[in-house]
Amino acid sequence: xxxxxxxxIVGAGVVGVFTAxxxxxxxxxxxxxxxxxxxxxxxxAANAGVIAPGYVAPFASPGAARKxxxxxxxxxxxxxxxxxxxxxxxxxxLRWLSQGKQTRYERNRASMFALATYSQACLHxxxxxxxxxxxxxxxxxxxxRTKEDFERSQSLRQQLNNAGLVHRVLSRDELFTFEPSLRxxxxxxxxxxxxxxxxxxxxxxxxxxxxxxxxxxxMHWLGSTAVDSISTVSSSLSECVLADGRRLRAKHxxxxxxxxxxTLLKGPKHRIPIYPIRGFSLTWDEASIPASVLPRLxxxxxxxxxxxxxxxxxxxxxxxxxxxxxxxxxxxxxxxxSDRIALARQREAANTLWRIASQWFSGLPQAxxxxxxxxxxxxxxxxxxxxxxxxxxxxVIGSLSQHASQSGLWINSGHGSTGWxxxxxxxxxxxxxxxxxxxxxxxxxxSRLPSKAIGSASLEARSNRLGARPSTYPxxxxxxxxxxxxxxxxx
Ligand SMILES: Cc1cc2nc3c(=O)[nH]c(=O)nc-3n(C[C@H](O)[C@H](O)[C@H](O)COP(=O)(O)OP(=O)(O)OC[C@H]3O[C@@H](n4cnc5c(N)ncnc54)[C@H](O)[C@@H]3O)c2cc1C
Numbered sequence: 001x002x003x004x005x006x007x008x009i010v011g012a013g014v015v016g017v018f019t020a021x022x023x024x025x026x027x028x029x030x031x032x033x034x035x036x037x038x039x040x041x042x043x044x045a046a047n048a049g050v051i052a053p054g055y056v057a058p059f060a061s062p063g064a065a066r067k068x069x070x071x072x073x074x075x076x077x078x079x080x081x082x083x084x085x086x087x088x089x090x091x092x093x094l095r096w097l098s099q100g101k102q103t104r105y106e107r108n109r110a111s112m113f114a115l116a117t118y119s120q121a122c123l124h125x126x127x128x129x130x131x132x133x134x135x136x137x138x139x140x141x142x143x144x145r146t147k148e149d150f151e152r153s154q155s156l157r158q159q160l161n162n163a164g165l166v167h168r169v170l171s172r173d174e175l176f177t178f179e180p181s182l183r184x185x186x187x188x189x190x191x192x193x194x195x196x197x198x199x200x201x202x203x204x205x206x207x208x209x210x211x212x213x214x215x216x217x218x219m220h221w222l223g224s225t226a227v228d229s230i231s232t233v234s235s236s237l238s239e240c241v242l243a244d245g246r247r248l249r250a251k252h253x254x255x256x257x258x259x260x261x262x263t264l265l266k267g268p269k270h271r272i273p274i275y276p277i278r279g280f281s282l283t284w285d286e287a288s289i290p291a292s293v294l295p296r297l298x299x300x301x302x303x304x305x306x307x308x309x310x311x312x313x314x315x316x317x318x319x320x321x322x323x324x325x326x327x328x329x330x331x332x333x334x335x336x337x338s339d340r341i342a343l344a345r346q347r348e349a350a351n352t353l354w355r356i357a358s359q360w361f362s363g364l365p366q367a368x369x370x371x372x373x374x375x376x377x378x379x380x381x382x383x384x385x386x387x388x389x390x391x392x393x394x395x396v397i398g399s400l401s402q403h404a405s406q407s408g409l410w411i412n413s414g415h416g417s418t419g420w421x422x423x424x425x426x427x428x429x430x431x432x433x434x435x436x437x438x439x440x441x442x443x444x445x446x447s448r449l450p451s452k453a454i455g456s457a458s459l460e461a462r463s464n465r466l467g468a469r470p471s472t473y474p475x476x477x478x479x480x481x482x483x484x485x486x487x488x489x490x491x
Contacts, residue, residue, distance in 0.1 A: 016256035018427035048312035058393020119425025259337035276386030281327035
């Protein structure tokens with residue numbers, strides 16, 4: 001039985017498209033399948049776009065459960081919960097709670113940080129080499145509304161210090177000097193945190209550009225094509241069955257179906273608890289932005305995180321036009337990513353996003369869920385995304401078999417809240433595993449060993465082989481390399 005392709009990738013979100021790229025670049029004959037008509041139509045479609053390795057951290061942290069509980073009773077809450085009768089929600093919740101211990105949190109965070117740091121270097125390299133722009137703004141500020149909020153960020157600042165990240169605290173006036181277009185903001189601002197090298201960009205726009213490069217390079221694209229099942233045929237052949245009954249075979253089959261990955265997993269299903277944690281965004285395109293706001297938005301050169309509400313405010317500048325996106329909130333809701341979210345919750349999320357965004361830029365129109373009025377004037381686009389999340393917050397990257405060498409089934413999924421920030425690195429890591437250039441990366445593998453922090457050694461080995469890839473960031477004053485960070489993580 002012959003293989004149709006060297007590799008088939010199921011899922012054309014940011015993770016699947018990057019994975020396709022990393023493999024096609026190595027000369028593999030690729031087929032990319034997605035049930036959507038084009039790439040990045042689901043979780044990668046309208047996220048906050050932030051790339052800030054210093055803040056990449058698991059949801060499960062010391063005190064997170066208490067904070068989430070208190071949050072349930074607050075207005076404009078960052079976290080909400082729709083209890084489900086499904087055992088999988090409770091199962092996930094219990095496993096999530098068990099990851100909140102300090103030592104586990106630190107270990108998980110170190111792994112994510114290493115991956116995100118490496119990933120940013122890979123993204124820069126790919127974007128530079130192909131001449132593709134991805135960056136909308138070259139800065140990101142986490143803004144604290146009150147003194148108490150700022151004081152609570154002490155451990156975060158300590159983590160940035162420990163990681164050797166160059167950062168500084170700005171007063172309200174310093175923030176406004178740095179970013180004059182924020183001067184009319186009506187919220188209280190105690191301080192803002194700025195980390196050198198943080199940035200934001202339109203994830204979907206970049207994924208589409210990369211997908212176009214893949215197409216130009218000969219990749220076979222199967223859009224509007226759902227995959228029903230995946231399996232191994234032999235030690236050197238894997239197969240996916242499409243919804244129309246067709247069978248496609250390849251030496252390697254990679255599952256990158258984000259929050260839907262679990263639906264295609266039969267055997268090791270219970271070991272990969274990927275849960276769809278919903279989040280929301282509102283995007284105001286130029287047509288829906290009042291004339292009083294537009295000039296300031298065009299000048300806005302930073303993305304913002306309103307720490308109190310965990311809502312990101314991101315300007316998206318591209319081809320002479322500017323949009324504004326507010327994104328955030330976490331809903332532990334129905335267990336299947338395709339399950340519907342109650343309209344009342346959608347309204348609540350849209351109102352919260354609008355209220356907070358309006359405190360930064362007043363006069364923004366509100367979203368409407370009223371069909372009759374929806375065409376009457378330009379309105380923001382409302383989006384629901386499902387973060388594919390594991391209880392420990394780490395993605396799962398590696399073989400789906402206990403014996404990697406005997407199976408061509410692989411997974412690259414579970415990137416949670418930071419898939420855009422980790423996709424490029426995850427893709428190169430998986431490509432190295434598939435091609436045998438890296439023997440293993442235990443801390444991200446299906447058979448995770450809880451006692452070992454990432455793959456720092458693996459990432460270092462990987463960084464050593466970067467070859468043409470940059471040894472330092474091409475951002476002017478950035479003075480550390482992924483390799484150096486990996487060394488730091490090991491200490
Ligand atoms: C509100 C919000 C804000 C966020 N902000 C950020 C941020 O600022 N920075 C950051 O780094 N990350 C952010 N994220 C997270 C990021 O968006 C995700 O981690 C990332 O998009 C996941 O990408 P993915 O490719 O794994 O999944 P997806 O983009 O969902 O791709 C999976 C693909 O698989 C396809 N698929 C599924 N099942 C099948 C099947 N059976 N057959 C064929 N195709 C199938 C789907 O159609 C989909 O296209 C945010 C997420 C949310 C919700």
